[in-house]
Amino acid sequence: MKTNILILFFLLTLIACSKQEKTDLIITNANVYTVNDDFAKAEAFAVKDGKIIAVGSADEIQKKYVALETVDANGKTIVPGLIDAHCHFFGLGLQQQKVDLTGTKSYDEVLEKLVAFQKEKNVSYITGRGWDQNDWEVKEFPTKEKLDALFPKTPVAVRRIDGHALLANQAAIDLAGVTVNTPFSGGDILKKDGKLTGVFIDNPMGLIGSTIPGPTKNEAAQALKDAEKICFDLGLTTVDDAGLSKEAIELIDSLQQAGELQIRVYAMVSANKQNLDYYLDKGISKTDLLNVRSFKFYGDGALGSRGAAMRKPYSDKPNHYGALVNTIETIQQTAKRIADSDFQMNTHAIGDSANHILLQTYAAVLKDKKDRRWRIEHAQIVSPEDFEAFKNIIPSIQPTHATSDMYWAEDRVGSERIKGGYAYKDLLNKYGKVALGTDFPVEKVSPFLTFYAAVARKDLNNYPKEGFQTGNALSREETLKGMTIWAAYSNFEENEKGSIETSKFADFIILDKNIMEVEINEVPTIKVLQTFVNGEKVK
Ligand SMILES: [Zn+2]
Numbered sequence: 001m002k003t004n005i006l007i008l009f010f011l012l013t014l015i016a017c018s019k020q021e022k023t024d025l026i027i028t029n030a031n032v033y034t035v036n037d038d039f040a041k042a043e044a045f046a047v048k049d050g051k052i053i054a055v056g057s058a059d060e061i062q063k064k065y066v067a068l069e070t071v072d073a074n075g076k077t078i079v080p081g082l083i084d085a086h087c088h089f090f091g092l093g094l095q096q097q098k099v100d101l102t103g104t105k106s107y108d109e110v111l112e113k114l115v116a117f118q119k120e121k122n123v124s125y126i127t128g129r130g131w132d133q134n135d136w137e138v139k140e141f142p143t144k145e146k147l148d149a150l151f152p153k154t155p156v157a158v159r160r161i162d163g164h165a166l167l168a169n170q171a172a173i174d175l176a177g178v179t180v181n182t183p184f185s186g187g188d189i190l191k192k193d194g195k196l197t198g199v200f201i202d203n204p205m206g207l208i209g210s211t212i213p214g215p216t217k218n219e220a221a222q223a224l225k226d227a228e229k230i231c232f233d234l235g236l237t238t239v240d241d242a243g244l245s246k247e248a249i250e251l252i253d254s255l256q257q258a259g260e261l262q263i264r265v266y267a268m269v270s271a272n273k274q275n276l277d278y279y280l281d282k283g284i285s286k287t288d289l290l291n292v293r294s295f296k297f298y299g300d301g302a303l304g305s306r307g308a309a310m311r312k313p314y315s316d317k318p319n320h321y322g323a324l325v326n327t328i329e330t331i332q333q334t335a336k337r338i339a340d341s342d343f344q345m346n347t348h349a350i351g352d353s354a355n356h357i358l359l360q361t362y363a364a365v366l367k368d369k370k371d372r373r374w375r376i377e378h379a380q381i382v383s384p385e386d387f388e389a390f391k392n393i394i395p396s397i398q399p400t401h402a403t404s405d406m407y408w409a410e411d412r413v414g415s416e417r418i419k420g421g422y423a424y425k426d427l428l429n430k431y432g433k434v435a436l437g438t439d440f441p442v443e444k445v446s447p448f449l450t451f452y453a454a455v456a457r458k459d460l461n462n463y464p465k466e467g468f469q470t471g472n473a474l475s476r477e478e479t480l481k482g483m484t485i486w487a488a489y490s491n492f493e494e495n496e497k498g499s500i501e502t503s504k505f506a507d508f509i510i511l512d513k514n515i516m517e518v519e520i521n522e523v524p525t526i527k528v529l530q531t532f533v534n535g536e537k538v539k
Contacts, residue, residue: 020066023048025506025535028058030073033516035080035484035499039477047506050534055500071530077514079480080499081237081507081533082447083487086377086396086437089239089265090248092230093223095441097121097215099128101158105135107142114158115150123219125212126151129159131167141190144169144198157208166205168198176211220251221260228263232539234446235509235528238264240437240491242346242377243296245270246278256289262533264289264507266491268296268346271334280341288505288534291491294344296377297334298325299354303380303405303412308351311383315414322351332361339365339372344492346375346396352383352417359389366392375435375490379427380405381413382420387430394490395427396435399454399474400443406459406468418469424454425472434474435490436482447483451515452523454479460524476516506535 025047032042034055044061046054054061099117104110110131118126133139147156147169155172159165168176173196180196182189187202200208215223231239244252244267255261267290269275276295284293300322301307306314309322324331338345345362349355355376362374375394380401382390402422410418420426428434438450452458454474457467467473474482488498497505510530515523531539 021064023053023065023067024069026061026065026067026070027078027508028061028070028072029075030078030510031075031514032078032500033080033480034501035481036501039481042500045500047535050506050536052500052502052504052506054502073510076529077511077516078500078508079511079515080484080497081505081509081531082235082483083238083240083266083491083498084231084236084437084440084447084483085240085435085487085490086242086398087239087440087445088243088442089227089231089241089263090220090224090244090252092441092445093225093227094215094220096226096230097123097219097223099126099158100130101128102130102132102161103135104131105137107131107133107136107138107146110142110158111146111150114147114156118151118154121222124154124216125172126154126156127158127212129163130161131158132161141165141197141199142167143192144196147198155212157212159205164202164205166200166208168200168208170198172208172211173198176208178207182207217251220248221255224252224255224261228261230445231263232531232533233528234448235511235531236263236445236447237507237509237531237533238266238487238491238493238497240266240268240435240487242268242348242439243270244268246275249290249292253287253290256287262289262536262538264497264505264533265291266294266493267292268294271295271297271338271345276334276337280337280343284342288496291493293342293492294346294375295334295338297331297345297347299331299347299349299358300324300351303350303409306412308381309353309357310351310381310413310417311353311356312417314412315417316411321353324354324357328357331357332365335361335365339369344373344375346377348377350378350380352381352386352420355379355382356386359386359393362393363389373490373492378439380422381417382423382427383417384420387420387423387426390427390430393431394433394435395424395431396437396490397422397424397427398437398439398443399424399450399457399479400438402457402468402472403453403459404443406457406464422469423472424474428474428478433486433489434478434482435487436479437487446524448515448524448526450483451476451479452520454482455523456520462521480516505533507533 028044043058046065156169157172184204190197190199300309349358375396485498488494512527
């Protein structure tokens with residue numbers, strides 16, 4: 001009899017348990033923007049083995065699942081982990097390995113900053129930028145004695161704010177083999193009482209600069225980890241790094257495999273000859289964290305420096321057209337080679353001439369090819385007749401470029417051509433999707449600044465009052481899609497990320513404000529409360 005009761009009890013427990021499926025994590029009581037096809041909202045979802053296994057109301061999820069861990073979001077907004085479709089992730093990390101001396105008010109403060117930096121980073125060669133003796137009480141160039149005393153063995157070479165002067169210590173000077181007798185032309189090597197002061201101006205800076213080594217493997221690894229932390233804190237869970245070397249890609253892969261780097265990386269391989277030879281032969285490679293299936297190629301320069309290639313002269317510099325940075329022949333040959341593989345080609349094109357040539361080249365080599373999803377990066381100034389070609393080419397755009405450039409862009413291109421400038425909505429209307437990014441560290445990393453710039457088309461001082469060419473503003477829904485599902489699509493990853501849907505990676509973020517409804521001026525101040533990658537909390 002006793003045994004029977006025990007068995008009955010056991011069976012009842014089993015039935016009760018079988019009603020509720022076991023899972024790793026439940027997120028409930030949330031305002032979830034799933035970014036699925038219907039842009040539907042939800043209250044809860046369940047996660048198992050790093051993937052989302054169910055999305056629904058809090059009731060549905062809690063009835064069906066029992067989890068090892070439950071996160072009550074307290075009604076806060078959740079969106080899919082954000083994707084930056086064009087950034088320089090490794091570059092951001094490397095920047096963290098350099099000392100930032102901007103705003104220092106004295107030479108002593110410069111020295112203090114150098115000491116504090118080295119205490120934290122312990123790099124083999126200290127580099128950085130930003131000192132300006134005009135901001136100091138003693139407005140004279142510094143001399144290196146104190147620097148030599150503080151860093152007798154570690155080379156130090158830090159540039160002035162404008163990049164036209166460099167202060168080096170004796171260790172750096174010795175490494176470069178420079179003495180008081182070293183000849184030079186142009187610029188200056190400052191001397192005092194017949195001795196080097198450590199200050200190099202213009203040309204001779206190269207004597208020191210050419211001996212600054214690249215980062216060591218440890219420094220490069222640290223750079224990637226530092227960049228990851230910045231990204232996770234801001235809700236980025238995938239970064240498309242626009243232009244990586246083979247060494248960087250292999251380092252990222254090894255850190256990810258070792259569990260030391262958790263951010264997902266879409267690698268755009270720098271399209272030089274060596275890399276093309278190597279990767280076209282190797283073919284596409286992909287893990288859950290790293291996708292190597294695209295090349296980053298350069299069409300032209302930038303608009304600010306009048307390097308962007310224009311079809312007609314710049315409006316503020318007669319007879320100046322800017323320039324392509326590759327010959328048309330190289331552009332065509334490279335495109336052909338990539339088109340004959342499965343790789344994607346992502347080309348930097350800013351001026352209307354670069355966009356025109358690239359769009360035509362793409363069309364020619366992609367004829368008869370299906371679903372290649374080639375991208376134009378930036379697509380800043382586009383001729384009216386070229387918009388049509390974006391029916392087949394993904395515009396990969398960076399909304400903060402519009403609000404950074406709006407003060408002078410019309411000076412460069414005039415009142416007619418600016419109409420096809422930063423024309424995000426027009427581009428969206430053609431392709432049906434846009435991939436949004438920041439181009440950090442050229443711009444600030446925050447995706448919330450991108451969101452704000454895309455929707456408001458204003459700077460943080462609410463300028464211009466009516467917004468810059470607001471006919472090309474994106475809606476909040478379009479913007480969120482551009483930072484999630486459409487960016488994922490531009491990486492051929494829309495089946496594994498970019499929305500909170502069953503069978504996708506559990507990459508999502510919890511925000512302190514409802515990004516879809518809060519006053520638009522508040523968007524730049526939105527904070528990420530928690531970031532999850534693969535169902536694991538990484539912030
Ligand atoms: Zn870039």
